[in-house]
Amino acid sequence: MARPRILIVSYSRTGNTRDVAAAIAQLVDADREDLVPLGASRDGLRGYMRCSLESVTGTLPALASTPHDPSSYDLVVVGTPTWNLGVSTPVRSWLRQHAKELRDVAFYCTCGGTGGDRVLAELQRLAGRAPRTAMILRERDLRSPRYRTEVMRFANALRIPVAAAAEPTNGGGPRAAR
Numbered sequence: 001m002a003r004p005r006i007l008i009v010s011y012s013r014t015g016n017t018r019d020v021a022a023a024i025a026q027l028v029d030a031d032r033e034d035l036v037p038l039g040a041s042r043d044g045l046r047g048y049m050r051c052s053l054e055s056v057t058g059t060l061p062a063l064a065s066t067p068h069d070p071s072s073y074d075l076v077v078v079g080t081p082t083w084n085l086g087v088s089t090p091v092r093s094w095l096r097q098h099a100k101e102l103r104d105v106a107f108y109c110t111c112g113g114t115g116g117d118r119v120l121a122e123l124q125r126l127a128g129r130a131p132r133t134a135m136i137l138r139e140r141d142l143r144s145p146r147y148r149t150e151v152m153r154f155a156n157a158l159r160i161p162v163a164a165a166a167e168p169t170n171g172g173g174p175r176a177a178r
Ligand SMILES: Cc1cc2nc3c(=O)[nH]c(=O)nc-3n(C[C@H](O)[C@H](O)[C@H](O)COP(=O)(O)O)c2cc1C
Pocket: 011, 012, 013, 014, 015, 016, 017, 018, 048, 051, 052, 055, 080, 081, 082, 083, 084, 085, 086, 110, 111, 112, 113, 114, 115, 139
């Protein structure tokens, strides 16, 4: 029987969200799609201002090519940093393009301390479906023992029964609710 295929799609400006993607990928043997927005640098203070402006004006950046086909995965995990209490603009761009191709989703976000709940709600709106599971990690969590426990809980909740993963998928459309 086929092994469930999991793709982790994430954007990270300063590494927090990427580190979480790597930790999850190792636990569940997932593929990774690290989003790269095109255009001017997002580093440093000017980069921060650019990201902030984009997020409040609703500007969607173009992305470098994303080679993984999300419709060929049983589950797509979407990870984003929190920007102005919302989803980062590269992840908004990706979801705008691919939401209809997703069979099953899980979400996580990292944040300085506030806005995680709003980010998860926005991810659900953008993806057009409720997640299998979700996780909010604050920066202080990333440096505490809680981090490993939370990531393990999240990874365990991603596990798809093998039989469900092998079901026909109606041409890549949404899977029936379980
Ligand atoms: C433009 C911008 C806006 C941000 N807004 C928030 C916010 O509203 N709430 C919050 O807790 N953290 C906010 N942060 C902090 C990031 O969400 C946090 O540092 C995150 O872990 C960074 O992830 P990364 O290292 O993967 O880029 C913001 C960061 C940036 C660059």
